[in-house]
Amino acid sequence: MANIINQISFQNFYNYFGSFDKNQYEFSEGVNIVVADNGAGKSKFFNGFLWIFYDEVLDSDTKTRKNIKNQAVKICSDKAKNEASVNDFIECNVALEFSDKRFRYRISKGFRLKKLKSDSSLTESADWQVFFKELEVSKRDIQLLVYHEVYDSDEQKRILNSLIQPNLREYSLFQGEEVDKLIDFNQADSINRAVKSLTDINKYDELEKITKYVATRAEGELNEIIKSSNAASLNYTKKLEEKESKKNSLESELEKLVSYENSYSLYKSEVDKLENLNENAEGRKEFDDKIKEETSKLKELKEEYDRLVEKLNERFFDGNFGWIAIGCENEVKNFREKLNSYREIRTLKKASKLNDHSNHQINLLPPDSPDSVTLQTMLDREHCYVCDREAKKDSESWKHINSLLNRKDSSQNKPIQVFNNDLNDFFGDIQLGAQPYVGRIIGIEESIIRTREKEQSLLDKITKVKEKINNLKEERSHLIIGGDEDNLSDARQIMAQYRGALTRLQKAEEDIIKSRTRIDGLNEGIRKDENELSRMRPQDTPKEYEFHFEISSDLRDAAQRTKIRVFDEMILKLEKMANQHFQNLIKHNDLSGGILKFEKNPIGTIDFKYIDEKGNEVTGASEGFQRMKVLAVLMAIISVNPNGYLYPLLADAPLSAFGKGFILGFFEETEKVFPQSIILLKDLYDKESDNKLNKLGNELLKNKSVSSIYLNQIPENLKQIEVYTEHIKIK
Amino acid sequence: MNNALLKEVLRDKELASKYKINEEMISKAKLAPPYENEIIEYLAVIIKSKMLDNHGDVTVYNQVRNLIR
Numbered sequence: 001m002a003n004i005i006n007q008i009s010f011q012n013f014y015n016y017f018g019s020f021d022k023n024q025y026e027f028s029e030g031v032n033i034v035v036a037d038n039g040a041g042k043s044k045f046f047n048g049f050l051w052i053f054y055d056e057v058l059d060s061d062t063k064t065r066k067n068i069k070n071q072a073v074k075i076c077s078d079k080a081k082n083e084a085s086v087n088d089f090i091e092c093n094v095a096l097e098f099s100d101k102r103f104r105y106r107i108s109k110g111f112r113l114k115k116l117k118s119d120s121s122l123t124e125s126a127d128w129q130v131f132f133k134e135l136e137v138s139k140r141d142i143q144l145l146v147y148h149e150v151y152d153s154d155e156q157k158r159i160l161n162s163l164i165q166p167n168l169r170e171y172s173l174f175q176g177e178e179v180d181k182l183i184d185f186n187q188a189d190s191i192n193r194a195v196k197s198l199t200d201i202n203k204y205d206e207l208e209k210i211t212k213y214v215a216t217r218a219e220g221e222l223n224e225i226i227k228s229s230n231a232a233s234l235n236y237t238k239k240l241e242e243k244e245s246k247k248n249s250l251e252s253e254l255e256k257l258v259s260y261e262n263s264y265s266l267y268k269s270e271v272d273k274l275e276n277l278n279e280n281a282e283g284r285k286e287f288d289d290k291i292k293e294e295t296s297k298l299k300e301l302k303e304e305y306d307r308l309v310e311k312l313n314e315r316f317f318d319g320n321f322g323w324i325a326i327g328c329e330n331e332v333k334n335f336r337e338k339l340n341s342y343r344e345i346r347t348l349k350k351a352s353k354l355n356d357h358s359n360h361q362i363n364l365l366p367p368d369s370p371d372s373v374t375l376q377t378m379l380d381r382e383h384c385y386v387c388d389r390e391a392k393k394d395s396e397s398w399k400h401i402n403s404l405l406n407r408k409d410s411s412q413n414k415p416i417q418v419f420n421n422d423l424n425d426f427f428g429d430i431q432l433g434a435q436p437y438v439g440r441i442i443g444i445e446e447s448i449i450r451t452r453e454k455e456q457s458l459l460d461k462i463t464k465v466k467e468k469i470n471n472l473k474e475e476r477s478h479l480i481i482g483g484d485e486d487n488l489s490d491a492r493q494i495m496a497q498y499r500g501a502l503t504r505l506q507k508a509e510e511d512i513i514k515s516r517t518r519i520d521g522l523n524e525g526i527r528k529d530e531n532e533l534s535r536m537r538p539q540d541t542p543k544e545y546e547f548h549f550e551i552s553s554d555l556r557d558a559a560q561r562t563k564i565r566v567f568d569e570m571i572l573k574l575e576k577m578a579n580q581h582f583q584n585l586i587k588h589n590d591l592s593g594g595i596l597k598f599e600k601n602p603i604g605t606i607d608f609k610y611i612d613e614k615g616n617e618v619t620g621a622s623e624g625f626q627r628m629k630v631l632a633v634l635m636a637i638i639s640v641n642p643n644g645y646l647y648p649l650l651a652d653a654p655l656s657a658f659g660k661g662f663i664l665g666f667f668e669e670t671e672k673v674f675p676q677s678i679i680l681l682k683d684l685y686d687k688e689s690d691n692k693l694n695k696l697g698n699e700l701l702k703n704k705s706v707s708s709i710y711l712n713q714i715p716e717n718l719k720q721i722e723v724y725t726e727h728i729k730i731k
Numbered sequence: 732m733n734n735a736l737l738k739e740v741l742r743d744k745e746l747a748s749k750y751k752i753n754e755e756m757i758s759k760a761k762l763a764p765p766y767e768n769e770i771i772e773y774l775a776v777i778i779k780s781k782m783l784d785n786h787g788d789v790t791v792y793n794q795v796r797n798l799i800r
Contacts, residue, residue, distance in 0.1 A: 203782060210781045210791055217792045360770060491758050548799045551773050558746035561741050642735055 001101035002675035014044035017724035036712035046652035108136040204563035218552035243529035245444040267505040287476035319436035375405040389643040402499040549671040578636035588661035649677040
């Protein structure tokens with residue numbers, strides 16, 4: 001019958017402030033759940049188990065397990081410490097009750113804490129005196145009520161170990177990501193270690209060894225009797241020597257086989273490691289390609305940015321931008337006004353000078369206007385189109401038009417010096433030179449803003465690409481196994497190493513096969529010799545010793561064959577059970593998983609593969625699927641054991657963040673494998689819900705396989721030193 | 732478990748054939764006496780001594796040797 005934890009209670013242990021009866025949880029067979037939000041005491045609850053089994057607690061700051069002796073002040077309730085007066089003693093204890101088919105046991109561990117100062121720090125060890133108690137174990141007959149103390153330390157230890165055997169605790173007691181380490185599929189030995197721990201397969205090894213020893217001793221004894229009687233024939237002695245020689249060869253060959261098997265294990269690890277590196281090398285190559293592409297993008301962006309920065313100066317003087325003219329709107333206006341004014345004065349002065357000229361024809365109109373054709377038309381039509389007045393022939397007006405037509409030269413072409421320093425052309429040149437900029441002034445600010453935006457956009461793109469490259473490099477760095485990338489060879493070298501390791505592995509495999517063939521041959525020869533010897537034995541050989549040897553050697557051979565047969569059958573069962581568990585564990589998820597494949601390798605241990613329907617190895621499954629693979633294999637190993645598993649499963653947040661599907665599958669499947677499970681998790685918590693359980697939690701509430709559900713809560717608005725955990729039993 | 736070990740070895744075809752062990756004998760086989768035949772007795776003594784009583788190899792052999800009649 002399996003061991004069942006009936007109760008666990010805490011006294012001033014972390015948040016579990018107060019006496020045992022205020023912090024008492026009752027459990028029974030099947031699935032037991034403690035739901036708690038972050039900080040409401042899940043890991044602290046689990047620490048109670050760690051204390052009981054390992055004298056350790058998980059330090060939440062360092063995420064490492066630490067010995068309880070160094071953590072006493074820290075694990076004692078802050079509220080209790082705060083409320084204590086100087087010289088007060090605080091009891092800090094964890095008590096666990098469990099039962100087997102006959103007895104109920106109570107195991108308790110604890111210490112007392114004495115407050116040394118009125119202003120004692122809640123965390124300073126020097127301010128407190130710690131008195132650790134001895135392990136306390138008591139037991140009672142399951143039919144009776146009274147517990148009796150167990151004082152014998154060996155018996156205490158035996159009782160504690162019987163709850164969960166030390167070699168099985170890693171499979172029975174795990175926290176969060178520790179699940180992934182239970183069976184490391186990249187470590188060839190990991191799955192075999194689990195099989196050896198969780199099944200009885202080791203017993204077959206043991207039986208093979210002892211029957212071999214018994215057969216050897218029985219044979220030795222028989223031969224001693226025959227020798228001592230001097231009745232053995234020469235042929236018998238010769239055959240016996242032949243057989244002894246074969247046995248020596250067999251021993252030597254068995255030693256060689258062990259050496260080949262060791263080499264195989266070594267090369268297998270090398271191949272596994274290089275296989276990962278090789279896969280990583282391919283993975284790295286993908287990253288390298290992406291990094292190369294992004295680096296090229298980065299180079300282009302940087303060049304574009306440099307070009308932009310270089311052109312910034314040019315834009316001040318480039319007519320297309322004319323940034324130099326920014327803010328010159330008023331200057332342009334002033335310049336125009338002043339130039340117009342200057343030209344007006346200049347024209348008047350010019351007119352005045354022209355009056356003194358021999359031609360006397362003053363033309364204040366723009367040079368060469370009106371033109372000669374227009375003037376002729378005006379004369380012909382006797383009308384001045386300039387002032388739109390009649391100009392009768394031979395009138396003053398008509399004569400004036402005529403004089404203009406007949407002027408010898410336009411006034412513009414007349415070299416008349418208006419000023420000593422005539423700046424008309426100089427100002428004209430300025431006007432002409434500034435013309436391209438003047439039209440741009442209005443858009444310069446917009447142009448600068450656009451340029452700045454472009455610069456910023458380029459800088460942003462550069463930053464993003466740089467970040468992308470860094471991220472790719474970071475992701476790529478995780479593909480380096482063995483850490484030091486600098487010392488790692490390139491992908492080609494890894495491939496070469498991988499091929500070399502594969503060759504060595506194949507050679508070791510061939511050596512094993514050849515060695516096994518030689519061993520089979522020698523065994524066959526020895527058996528024949530034994531048959532011959534049995535016929536050649538002297539007639540007065542005691543029959544009972546002959547029979548003793550015969551029966552012993554038959555048992556030796558049968559034990560050997562049975563070991564192989566049971567192991568082969570177990571592999572088939574393992575594969576079947578693991579796939580059943582796996583499919584059940586993931587059945588609430590939309591994605592379908594691959595196939596778990598178990599194979600016996602040349603050294604007689606198990607190789608594991610995760611393949612698709614076509615037999616191709618599947619890599620890169622999500623974290624959730626990876627964890628389900630581990631759990632499925634673990635459950636399968638437990639399931640193939642004819643006696644099942646006799647211990648509880650105690651797990652803290654085994655599936656955090658993996659979603660409803662996995663959680664539901666896990667609970668349904670756990671119940672089939674473990675006689676009892678106590679699961680601590682927050683994934684069923686919903687603060688807004690009436691009973692504080694979410695939809696999945698309420699589904700589990702109705703599930704018959706769930707025996708109990710507790711809810712842990714911290715009362716609201718408490719200061720840190722007042723924090724304590726309350727719990728209610730929902731089911 | 733140790734009973735299962737006993738039964739598994741008795742299921743070995745060669746052994747069962749030579750010593751005429753049938754399914755009924757296997758299903759009834761146990762570590763404690765009385766034993767149906769000598770091969771079951773031998774095997775039961777070895778398993779009990781080694782696996783149940785955790786004896787050393789020499790003690791196991793001496794117990795098996797005591798079966799010589």
